[in-house]
Amino acid sequence: MRIRILVVDDHELIRTGLRLRLQGEDGFEVVGEAADAASACAMIGEKSPDIVVMDIGLPEQDGLAATRTIKTRWPKTRVLALTGMKPGTVARATLLAGVDGLVFKSEASDYLVRAVRTVMAGKVYFSPEAATALAPTLREPPPPMPATGEGKIDLSARERSVLKGLAEGLSYKELAAELGLSVKSIDTYRARLVKKLGCSSRAALVRCAVRLGLVSL
Structure with a gap:
């Protein structure tokens, strides 16, 4: 064939x-x-x-x-x-x-x-x-993430959506269109994620998203 x-x-x-x-x-x-x-x-x-x-x-x-x-x-x-x-x-x-x-x-x-x-x-x-x-x-383990409450990460539903999209490789423009937000808002959410998760790079954000079960390999 x-x-x-x-x-x-x-x-x-x-x-x-x-x-x-x-x-x-x-x-x-x-x-x-x-x-x-x-x-x-x-x-x-x-x-x-x-x-x-x-x-x-x-x-x-x-x-x-x-x-x-x-x-x-x-x-x-x-x-x-x-x-x-x-x-x-x-x-x-x-x-x-x-x-x-x-x-x-x-x-x-x-x-x-x-x-x-x-x-x-x-x-x-x-x-x-x-x-x-x-x-x-x-190979690299996910960076340690601050926890709140019963060991859970304190992310809003919107922050999780932004993290998932970034981990999947969406550009700011694509993610903004998908979530009905402005590109500036996506950048703001990303800054919040970096602060909350201690992830300064996109690769680190990907690892955090995998650990949280938002994306899988």
Whole structure:
């Protein structure tokens, strides 16, 4: 059975390179290309690909937000994320968005084909650079958090919603739209969370969210 692939990247040259690399493999078929999230979703409905090779840094709606949409509307469709961003919390945010794998673009020529086959076998795949970026935040224990009452963290429902969204990799703008708040309000809530939880970085906020059961790995 052939693996049907949709390539999504806003740079035509990169899309062409990915298409040529993938369609040259036995059992692979590139059924379409898209330059943005909206076009990608429309093409998924039309072409029914098995897997979407998704650039994270798309214009307007980024690849992580697009992944959440895809996983909601087409839960059987696999998503393999690509990124040229610097390693860091991007690996954790990508995982929390629901992708099935992550490959840094600098490694795509070596690991892209293996990643597609691994993901289509029902496993999660991280290229060496992605795995290295993710490992520290997985190993590092959550920072100690102040407790109130019966050992519970004193967070309001809104603060929990903001923490969950930040941990899932939403931008301030996306989170503000989802919660019906201003970007300035999101920044204010984040400052409150940093003070209450002792989490100064986004990676630390992710670990706190995992500990509180707001997100899972």
